[in-house]
Amino acid sequence: MTNLDPGPGDLAADWWHAVISGFNTTQLPPISAPVVLGILVAAVLLSGPRQTWRWFGLYVTFVHELGHAFAALMTGRVVHGLRIGLDHSGQLLSSGRGKFGAVWSGFWGYPSPAVVGVALIWSVSAGHSGAAMSIGALVLLVALVFLRGFAGIFVAVCCAAIAQLLLVFANAATVSHVVLGLGMALEVGAVRDWFKVAAVHTRRRNRLASSDAFILARSTGVPSWLWLFGFATVIATSAALSVRLVWSMLI
Numbered sequence: 051m052t053n054l055d056p057g058p059g060d061l062a063a064d065w066w067h068a069v070i071s072g073f074n075t076t077q078l079p080p081i082s083a084p085v086v087l088g089i090l091v092a093a094v095l096l097s098g099p100r101q102t103w104r105w106f107g108l109y110v111t112f113v114h115e116l117g118h119a120f121a122a123l124m125t126g127r128v129v130h131g132l133r134i135g136l137d138h139s140g141q142l143l144s145s146g147r148g149k150f151g152a153v154w155s156g157f158w159g160y161p162s163p164a165v166v167g168v169a170l171i172w173s174v175s176a177g178h179s180g181a182a183m184s185i186g187a188l189v190l191l192v193a194l195v196f197l198r199g200f201a202g203i204f205v206a207v208c209c210a211a212i213a214q215l216l217l218v219f220a221n222a223a224t225v226s227h228v229v230l231g232l233g234m235a236l237e238v239g240a241v242r243d244w245f246k247v248a249a250v251h252t253r254r255r256n257r258l259a260s261s262d263a264f265i266l267a268r269s270t271g272v273p274s275w276l277w278l279f280g281f282a283t284v285i286a287t288s289a290a291l292s293v294r295l296v297w298s299m300l301i
Contacts, residue, residue: 070184081230081299089227093234097242108205110163110239111138115202116193117162118142118155125151131198134205139260149269156266157277160247161284164240168288168295170233175295179226180217187213230296237292240285248278 096106111134119129119142127146134140144155173182190210197203216225250261251274258264263277 083300085227086296086300089231090234093231093238096231096235097238103239103242106235106239107138107243108134108136108201109209110236110243111140112193112202112205112209113163113166113236114159114243115140115142116189117158117165119144119196120162121158122146122151122155125154127151127155129196132193132196132202133198134202135199136201153266153270156262156269157280159262160240160244160281161288162240163236163243164285164288167233167236167240168292170229170236171292171295174226174230174233175299179229180222182229183213183217183225187217233292234296237289241289244278244281244285247281251275251278 096102097110115132115134118140119132122129122142122144125146125148127144130143130145132140132142140159142155144152146152170179170182173179187210190206190213193206194203194210197206216228220228247261247263250257251263261274263274263281266272266277267274
């Protein structure tokens with residue numbers, strides 16, 4: 051008698067095939083303005099209201115800390131662990147020689163969600179949204195090795211599960227729309243987080259120790275406002291590129 055129930059090996063093979071298939075180029079037809087507007091509204095609702103930001107903000111913080119980690123690895127530093135809290139706090143533990151690596155890693159926290167956002171939007175415009183989803187799913191799984199604490203593991207597992215389900219069960223158009231919405235939401239989240247850290251330097255100075263700009267200023271002697279300006283420049287440039295890319299996809 052033939053057993054029709056798929057075994058663990060079959061499920062793993064189907065998942066891996068879905069991941070690999072995601073790297074096939076799939077050109078998304080031009081999107082109508084109402085559809086883009088609807089996706090933008092959904093993105094703003096994820097990053098705007100306090101009720102949804104409480105949860106989506108954890109993902110933005112996760113991307114923020116992954117930005118620190120990736121920048122650290124770029125300069126040869128060793129990443130020992132990554133932790134995020136349910137209050138949207140985050141911490142990366144890394145070590146290495148020389149000051150440049152620490153400064154480079156310290157800079158790429160706040161700009162990272164915006165940079166990832168524009169990369170996701172570009173992937174949709176170039177027909178690589180499946181590849182973006184596949185890479186994202188794999189990065190989330192690899193990140194589990196470095197995560198410490200419940201909140202980070204919870205966010206990574208939930209996001210990885212959603213990414214895997216989309217890869218296996220969703221069609222190319224659905225994946226493209228989800229990736230586009232996620233890219234927009236990360237742009238909005240990056241802007242929101244920048245204003246939050248700017249407020250720390252103007253109205254909530256009792257929390258300065260948690261600011262990347264303050265930590266960078268203390269270690270380099272460069273004023274905090276210049277680091278804030280640097281964050282804002284990258285975020286604004288990413289947002290402008292995102293708008294241009296979305297405009298090019300409209301019918």
